[in-house]
Each structure stands twice: as structure tokens, then as C-alpha cells.
Amino acid sequence: MAIDSKTNGHSNGAPKAPAELDASKLVISLAKELKPLPTPEELVFGETKTDHMLIVNYDPVNGWGTPEIKPYGPLSLDPMSSCFHYCPNVFEGMKAYVGPDGEARLFRPEENMKRLARSADRVALPPFDTKAVLELLKRFIEVEQRWIPTQPGYSLYIRPTIIGTRSALGVHASDSACLYAIVTPAGPYFRGDAKGISLLAVGESVRAWPGGTGGHKLGLNYAPGFLPQRLASKQGYDQILWLFGEDERLTEVGAMNVFVVAKREDGDIDLITPHLDGTILPGITRASTLQLAQAHTAGKIILPGVPANTKIHTHERVVTMSEVLRLADDQRILECFGVGTAVLVAPVGRIGWRGKDINLPVHKGGLGPIGNGLRTAILEIQTGVRQFEDWSVPVVSVDL
């Protein structure tokens, strides 16, 4: 990246282009004392802090600095930092899984990296080499490997984060940033609730809107949902089913993508989810769910427990509350579930709407046949028990 000093009009010394993020510069300083590992029973999602963190800073003069893995601890930031005022903050959620063979694997991590880059771009944070971030995350997971629980359904949740650190109050893009990642061991998100989660359908406050930012993983999308969520729990519902528009379209369930499974007259199955119109977060579990259902119908894989000749037709389209009510009244809903990295597949038991509950079919263990087949297949791919495309990526690169 040579820059011609003459054409830049600088006489004493050419300005350097800000440095790219370089994973080979990684510096590792290990904690002197390691923390005791929690027992699987005492894990509460997102509360356990591990021994180390990954961190690298960007400034407009030098670009990306030296990436570091260092003992877990607080950040020290100027109170004027952009992240505290205007929220140019983005994040990802991914997991590392240890399979029966003892290998640690990531699930479609390039997709998380692409989405992180799109999120950063949306709030005008500096760009970065997504391959370098993935390489750094792999090194970080190797360092924290002992924190990956090995029980089935358990994993190490990974939270890459980028925050704007420009220390000035002017309302514009942050030209400085801090990229860091933390990890936390995670158990099955919803424990043994065979009834499924209860949803309150809410349309008077909305999570996202056309032309807004709901299609990106930005920190600022979540805080406005906290108050409606608290009101929903006071009424006895676990999560909000976010609606949008006069026709009360389903958008998402809490911070999960939503699916409705319906029986057809011809015996086939419809798998319906809202299309990506900018108000829906393009979930990697959502995309994988659609792809696996299509692969089952094409005979490329068989979803565990789903007959090979059962055709699943996928639909990305508008789904309204009146359609859900009609399908439920006609006994055509087989199941309804939310999907996302944290939960994988979470069954929905009932939906509160207009003062009444729509009760959905009860299945043994919570999930219906399609949700269970998808969940089992995804778990098998994540833990390396089953190969599908190149979705499962080892943490330790073969070329080391």
C-alpha cells in the first residue's frame, strides 16, 4: 500500500496508510492464576467470566494495533468515548463445541465475521480483515479451551464486540475503535421446560422498522426492548413475539428468528419464516434451518426422526397473527419455534394475543418432530458427529 507523498501534498514524510489488522502480531500474556471451573449445574447463561480476553485497538493514525490475549479484566475508557453516548457498538454471538472426539469446533464462523463487518459498516466503525479476526478468535479459544464444557448440549459462547472509542462529544462517526472478545461457558438455554416458552405478541412498541437497523447486530437495537420485555414477564410471558404493521406480521421472538410449521392437505409440511426485509436479523441458525429442511426434501440428508419421504416446503414470506390464529383453529399448526445460536431451537407453547392465549400442540420433550429433527441435525454438525457442507470448522487450523 505505497502512498505517493507528492500526490498527497506532504513534503516531510509520506503519511502511512493505517495498518490492517494482522493476526500474526498477536501477543499472548497468560493469567498467573487460573479460576476454578464452574460445575455444569451452576452455569447461568452469560455470567461466568473466564481467565482471558482478546483485545485490539484502532486509531485513525496507526490503524489496527497489536492484538493481545491477556487476563480478563475491566476496560479503561475516556468518559467522552463515543460508545457511552451515541452507541456505535456492534457484537456477534457464536459458539465453540467439543465433540465426542475431543476436538473444538466452530459453526459457520465466516458467516458471523461477514455479519460483524456489515454491522460495523452500518455504524461507520473502521473496517477490518474478517479472516484476521477469525484467526484471532481461534487462537483465543485455544487459550480458553479448558472452559469449553463437554456435556452434550453445552458449549462455549463467544462474544466478539466492537465499540467506538473516539473521545469527543461531537455527534459523528467514531474514528477510533476497540475490538474485543470474551467467552463464557453455556448450558442448554431453556432447561427442561417441556411446555415450551410462552410469548406475548406485541405490536404497539416495535423492535425494528423498515429503513431501520433491525437487520444488523447493533447494541442499540436491544435496550428499547427491555421495558416491553419486563411488562411481558409481569403478565407471565417468557418472551415477546415482536409484531409489525397494521396486518400484525410476525417478525422475531425475543432475540430469535421465528418459524411456524404447518401441516398441508397433501400430507407435506410447510416451514414458514418472515422474509429478510431489513426488520429481521439474518440469523445463521435461521439460514441453516432453511437449508437443512431443503436438503431433507432433496434427499441430501435425513433429519433425525423425520420420515425420508416427508417433504418440507420452506417459505420466506409475510406471516400475520390472523394467519397463525386461522392455522391454529384449523388444527394445522404442528409446531412453532424460535431459533438462534444461544438457544438453538426453542419450542413455543402458547402465544398471548388480544387478551387471549393461542395454545400450540404439546409434544413430548417440548419440540415437535421438525424442530427436534433440525435441532438434532444441527447439534450433530456442530459437534462433528455429522458432516454437512463445510459448516463445522476446527479451532486448530490444519496448516499449523
Ligand SMILES: *Cc1c(COP(=O)(O)O)cnc(C)c1O
Ligand atoms: C443474534 C440474533 C438472532 C439469531 O442469529 P444467529 O446467527 O442464529 O445466532 C436472531 N434475532 C436477533 C434479534 C438476534 O440478535
